[in-house]
Amino acid sequence: MKPKVIKRIILESVVWITSLVVLVPFFMVLLNSLKDLAGANKMMLSFPEKFHWENYIKVIKEGNLVRSFLNSLLIAVFSVGLSVLGSSLAAYVLSRKKSKFNRGMYYFFLIGLVAPLNMVTVIKSMQFFRIMNTYHGIILLYAALLLPFSIFLYYGFIDSVPRSLDESAFMDGARPFTVYFRILFPLLKPVTVTVGVLNFMNAWNDFMTPLYVLNRSAKWPMTLAIYNFYGRRVSEWNLVFADIVITILPVIILYIVGQKYLVSGMTSGAIKG
Amino acid sequence: MNHDRFTAIRLKGINLKNNAKISIIQGQFYPQYFILPAFLLYAALFILPSLLGIVYSLTDWNIYRNAINFIGLDNFKEILATSSYRLIIGNTFFFALVTTFFKILIGLILALVLNENLRTRHVLRTIFYLPVVMSPLVIGLVFISIFNPTRGLLNQALRGIGLDSFTRQWLADAGTAMPVVMGVEIWRLSGYCMVIFLAGLQLIPQNLYEVASIDGAGAWHSFMNITLPFLRPSITMNLILNIIWGLKAFDIIFILTKGGPGHRSEVISVSVFDEYSSGRYGFATALGVVIFVLTSVIAFVVLRMLNKREVDFV
Numbered sequence: 001m002k003p004k005v006i007k008r009i010i011l012e013s014v015v016w017i018t019s020l021v022v023l024v025p026f027f028m029v030l031l032n033s034l035k036d037l038a039g040a041n042k043m044m045l046s047f048p049e050k051f052h053w054e055n056y057i058k059v060i061k062e063g064n065l066v067r068s069f070l071n072s073l074l075i076a077v078f079s080v081g082l083s084v085l086g087s088s089l090a091a092y093v094l095s096r097k098k099s100k101f102n103r104g105m106y107y108f109f110l111i112g113l114v115a116p117l118n119m120v121t122v123i124k125s126m127q128f129f130r131i132m133n134t135y136h137g138i139i140l141l142y143a144a145l146l147l148p149f150s151i152f153l154y155y156g157f158i159d160s161v162p163r164s165l166d167e168s169a170f171m172d173g174a175r176p177f178t179v180y181f182r183i184l185f186p187l188l189k190p191v192t193v194t195v196g197v198l199n200f201m202n203a204w205n206d207f208m209t210p211l212y213v214l215n216r217s218a219k220w221p222m223t224l225a226i227y228n229f230y231g232r233r234v235s236e237w238n239l240v241f242a243d244i245v246i247t248i249l250p251v252i253i254l255y256i257v258g259q260k261y262l263v264s265g266m267t268s269g270a271i272k273g
Numbered sequence: 274m275n276h277d278r279f280t281a282i283r284l285k286g287i288n289l290k291n292n293a294k295i296s297i298i299q300g301q302f303y304p305q306y307f308i309l310p311a312f313l314l315y316a317a318l319f320i321l322p323s324l325l326g327i328v329y330s331l332t333d334w335n336i337y338r339n340a341i342n343f344i345g346l347d348n349f350k351e352i353l354a355t356s357s358y359r360l361i362i363g364n365t366f367f368f369a370l371v372t373t374f375f376k377i378l379i380g381l382i383l384a385l386v387l388n389e390n391l392r393t394r395h396v397l398r399t400i401f402y403l404p405v406v407m408s409p410l411v412i413g414l415v416f417i418s419i420f421n422p423t424r425g426l427l428n429q430a431l432r433g434i435g436l437d438s439f440t441r442q443w444l445a446d447a448g449t450a451m452p453v454v455m456g457v458e459i460w461r462l463s464g465y466c467m468v469i470f471l472a473g474l475q476l477i478p479q480n481l482y483e484v485a486s487i488d489g490a491g492a493w494h495s496f497m498n499i500t501l502p503f504l505r506p507s508i509t510m511n512l513i514l515n516i517i518w519g520l521k522a523f524d525i526i527f528i529l530t531k532g533g534p535g536h537r538s539e540v541i542s543v544s545v546f547d548e549y550s551s552g553r554y555g556f557a558t559a560l561g562v563v564i565f566v567l568t569s570v571i572a573f574v575v576l577r578m579l580n581k582r583e584v585d586f587v
Contacts, residue, residue: 124322
């Protein structure tokens with residue numbers, strides 16, 4: 001074998017060994033979620049002696065997970081829909097008509113990328129709008145929080161879509177909404193998938209926002225439900241781990257399916273600097 | 274130039290279709306009201322709370338009284354006069370800077386290695402990026418179990434290789450709580466930096482390396498003179514984003530230690546939640562303003578510094 005090949009194989013093995021730092025915690029969760037209580041409380045990386053699938057059924061029942069799963073799904077899907085619609089419409093006009101006002105407006109939206117949110121006064125504002133502790137309240141809040149990055153991504157992408165496409169449609173007498181929905185929006189599909197995947201994950205994974213703005217357990221998303229379940233069942237790690245697997249499964253599936261779009265979204269802007 | 278184009282379109286429009294010329298004015302092409310839904314949402318739930326934050330930070334608003342009184346800068350004076358809050362502000366900086374440094378360092382090494390022609394590099398990239406897409410809450414719970422003093426994986430592994438004296442109550446030990454929390458944050462987000470660096474690496478023209486090697490430049494020399502300058506935009510992006518995220522970090526610390534023991538691993542956003550839970554809303558808001566100011570100032574300074582350096586190099 002050539003020295004170059006040997007060098008590559010050594011390097012590859014070293015990286016694989018390093019990747020165990022990432023993989024071992026995941027294996028630990030998966031293996032122990034299938035053990036009985038005594039087995040899981042030993043927390044070893046051993047294989048389960050017997051597969052205790054009933055852990056999953058138990059945790060779904062006792063942790064009220066069906067409800068929370070649907071809550072998470074509802075909140076994430078509607079937040080994604082609203083943020084995609086609002087940000088693409090805004091970015092379309094901001095990018096196409098670069099007046100002084102619109103440039104200022106773009107930077108105004110970008111403040112949201114840097115500035116942290118003051119949760120206490122968010123609650124005050126939500127009480128004022130009478131949307132505290134409601135589904136539509138947290139959906140509107142997420143949509144607002146996800147807007148800046150979504151507008152940033154759409155803006156850059158729309159810049160690269162030739163104007164001649166929408167202009168020729170206007171020539172034929174089409175109205176702005178028709179041009180936008182029939183011609184432009186379909187062309188934005190790659191960036192829409194990126195924004196959709198990113199925003200879905202952000203809404204699904206978030207813990208702090210519902211901690212502040214959803215007090216009723218009936219409306220809790222998965223993250224709050226699992227935190228609460230952990231609080232009640234500290235020592236039953238097999239159940240907590242089963243709960244974790246159920247929570248991360250949708251995200252992992254989405255990650256594997258949408259990986260290409262996710263990475264392109266994460267890196268846009270890094271290239272331009 | 275824009276104007277010319279529109280004149281041309283207008284002329285064409287008149288020729289093509291009569292009813293089209295009405296909508297050919299630029300304003301009707303791209304109506305301003307398309308911005309309105311986003312603007313209203315953002316103004317109501319982001320800008321309004323931020324402005325209210327500044328107003329309420331100057332008050333004694335709390336759960337026990339109905340009246341809200343203006344008290345000037347008293348909340349900020351109290352923050353600066355309390356030694357635990359000085360410690361917490363210091364912790365916030367420390368956490369943000371140390372985690373940013375290591376995330377960038379590890380991310381860079383991973384990117385350089387996974388940019389090599391390894392057969393399984395795509396799988397490996399997927400693995401190293403995996404923690405980024407996980408909920409910090411879930412990651413926090415998993416690491417609570419790993420750091421469990423009696424049954425946790427870490428102490429078990431240490432005992433297994435005979436290093437019993439190294440076992441600790443990792444999350445409850447004043448000396449290890451903060452480093453452990455920072456370690457988990459670094460574990461979680463190094464993959465993000467890696468992806469940004471990988472994107473930057475794709476933009477380097479490969480012939481530069483060939484020319485350099487013909488000129489007799491070693492690997493280190495090529496790295497310093499070709500790779501690093503080309504990665505500057507990626508480094509800027511990683512620095513800014515990670516410092517901002519570091520200053521705002523909440524979930525991971527809240528889950529792992531709640532800021533303990535004795536404020537050793539507490540950062541401002543955790544204190545905001547504590548003060549909010551105990552009903553001192555005005556004070557919690559003032560702490561929120563402190564993070565806001567710190568984040569804005571640091572983001573601004575870092576951007577200025579990096580832009581200046583770039584000019585110097587050119």
